[in-house]
Amino acid sequence: MAMTEEAMRERKEYAKKAGWKIFAIWLVLSLIGEVLVLYVWGPHMPPGDMTTSAASQQFDFKVLTAMVVPVLLMVWVYGAWSLINFHATKTDRGDGIPLRGNRRVQGIWYVTSAALVLFLAGFGTYELINGNGVGSGEGPSPIWKPTAKHMLVVQVIAQQWRFTYRWPQFGGMETTSIDLPADTTIQFDVTSLDVIHDFWAYQLGVKADANPDVNNVAYTTTSNQLGRFTVRCDELCGIWHGAMYNYGHVVSKSAFYTWASNMEAQNASVTKLLPPFATTYTPSYSGAGGGYYPSYDPNGHAVTY
């Protein structure tokens, strides 16, 4: 049954009022949501801000969540409005209301969606390529390097099933634990002595694959936030993969140098047996049982130290 002009006008008036109400509710909830995301939840989002890369990743999460909130709320508010106002009674057998498109609303919808998607594409691309120290391994020839003049170099050596750490600036000592100084730029040189592992220091925002014969370099700068971080292997590497983790600490510079000096002294006996710091920590090629180190190389690989 065709609607009368009067009924059509009433419907249109209702749609207009309802639309503004929905918009107003959405706007208020979105503003509240954005404040909560950016200022209440945001500072506690993972992975924290212990380093520049962690802070950068936290910023990315904040931006993405802030973009998601209005979209999510629009769906929820419109859905809730529909559930409350547009339900049919049990005896209603009539057709639904004849709907007409609103080009202005549709246009706003399309333009807003396109702008949102384009922004996210641009933001994501920028965050991927800009040199803000995202903390991922860049391979043996890093595209981006920090500008800091003095960097602490830590070689991360993975093997089934443990991480050890070489400190070329401390006599080439090697430790089974890791402490880092606050407010310092760190260069992680990540490699493996056997199979593929992955060095993942979650709270530092650093994650780099540990591949045999490859020096995978990752950078980050610690903040003044002290505390414990976890180092995990993030590549399924064998039966004890789950046990391949340990803890590190970001400590004050003075505490770090005390620790490093003590470790250097404690490790002096074994340090002289270790090969010099290498861009690649090449394992022996002699297979089972290992080989004398530095080893002969029957496979023709370059062994450089």
Add this chain to the structure above:
Amino acid sequence: MNKGARISIVLVSAAVAVGLILFGIFGYLRTYPPTVVFTPSPTQPHTVDVTLQVDPDVGPGHAHPAWPGWFAKNAQGKWVQTTLYQVPERTYVHVTVYEYDSGGPLRNPIWGKVTGTVGNDVVLNGKTVSLLDAAQGFGVGHTIVAPALGLSVPVWGLSGTEKTFCQTGPCTLSNAHNVETFTFYTGNHPHNYRWQCFIPCGAGYLNGNGGPMATTGYMAGFWKVVA
């Protein structure tokens, strides 16, 4: 036979088949080598003695006779092929290792350093040492490394050409061997502490890993510290 009976037979048969498959799978997964329990003597309540040997081949009668592996001497003086050892908490564990296997260089020489023992050293053939240079002599045969206990002990290897070199375990004192003793403290946190060997000795496996290196009872196990 009516339809209901045929359906019943099919369902019961299927249930039995699934049950057998699950029994087999879980039976395999739950297969562990035995745990040797070490208890202190009444006169020395906070110390236990653990005697181990490591052999080039565990020998016949075991799941993988050609793999290298560890034996522990149980309370009856019998050698048990296992890497699961139960010791009490707050206890000094005196370990004696009879090394019957040949040695070699370490892939990472840091594992030649002794840590986590009382004094951070071991007594090797009567001589106290805190570091084994695996590039010297016949190298290191195996290591006992329990990361969470901070324990890392390299075990000095033998020449594979010894006249009395033991071929299959359990070996005897008449075979060529090294004796290494050390003591560590179990602490006050009861837990199953994983330990492993860091000498890739899985001949025939990629980089020497896999096989015995990845199998409980051969080159990986637990120190079960109990209250």
